[in-house]
Amino acid sequence: AQSVTQLGSHVSVSEGALVLLRCNYSSSVPPYLFWYVQYPNQGLQLLLKYTSAATLVKGINGFEAEFKKSETSFHLTKPSAHMSDAAEYFCAVSAHLQGAQKLVFGQGTRLTINP
Amino acid sequence: DAGVTQSPTHLIKTRGQHVTLRCSPISGHKSVSWYQQVLGQGPQFIFQYYEKEERGRGNFPDRFSARQFPNYSSELNVNALLLGDSALYLCASSAALRPQETQYFGPGTRLLVL
Numbered sequence: 001a002q003s004v005t006q007l008g009s010h011v012s013v014s015e016g017a018l019v020l021l022r023c024n025y026s027s028s029v030p031p032y033l034f035w036y037v038q039y040p041n042q043g044l045q046l047l048l049k050y051t052s053a054a055t056l057v058k059g060i061n062g063f064e065a066e067f068k069k070s071e072t073s074f075h076l077t078k079p080s081a082h083m084s085d086a087a088e089y090f091c092a093v094s095a096h097l098q099g100a101q102k103l104v105f106g107q108g109t110r111l112t113i114n115p
Numbered sequence: 116d117a118g119v120t121q122s123p124t125h126l127i128k129t130r131g132q133h134v135t136l137r138c139s140p141i142s143g144h145k146s147v148s149w150y151q152q153v154l155g156q157g158p159q160f161i162f163q164y165y166e167k168e169e170r171g172r173g174n175f176p177d178r179f180s181a182r183q184f185p186n187y188s189s190e191l192n193v194n195a196l197l198l199g200d201s202a203l204y205l206c207a208s209s210a211a212l213r214p215q216e217t218q219y220f221g222p223g224t225r226l227l228v229l
Contacts, residue, residue: 100171105157
């Protein structure tokens with residue numbers, strides 16, 4: 001069964017600093033991986049996704065993630081944090097269930113930006 | 116183009132009541148999925164519908180049911196509400212059932228059961 005683990009439920013960085021949010025996956029088949037962001041009292045917005053086309057994936061708002069099969073990781077990074085990046089971030093893997101394609105989410109990482 | 120829409124935005128119910136949540140997918144999308152997000156956790160899969168047929172169900176009791184209409188909108192019904200059903204209910208739509216397909220989420224319905 002597919003699963004993801006997000007290391008660190010809360011990450012705090014200074015404005016302008018590097019953002020690194022960690023995600024490790026478990027999958028018996030080649031995975032499709034996603035990063036979503038959730039701002040307070042809102043739904044989830046797709047940041048980027050890995051579909052095996054390229055190991056380095058660029059997303060919106062300056063975020064990118066690198067798929068590393070040897071490390072079963074898909075960490076999210078941004079070179080320079082902005083105050084508007086403060087939100088909850090979820091890593092997810094696509095999993096097959098009966099005839100459905102569902103997303104299996106991690107527990108989330110709350111990112112705080114210090115001025 | 117409009118994104119995924121959900122109604123109502125907030126709802127307060129008491130234990131034992133029934134609730135119906137509604138979702139309209141992005142135009143042209145034939146798949147609708149429902150997720151439950153309890154405070155402080157990641158979303159959990161409840162149902163997926165495609166072309167008006169249930170394609171999968173997560174680990175939720177039979178009190179939870181759903182359906183998809185000919186216009187691809189969907190309803191999630193929860194009977195005999197429990198305190199533990201308090202959560203943000205998210206609807207997501209996608210164009211197809213491929214594993215690499217992006218699921219686009221609505222703003223959610225926040226349900227509080229007292």
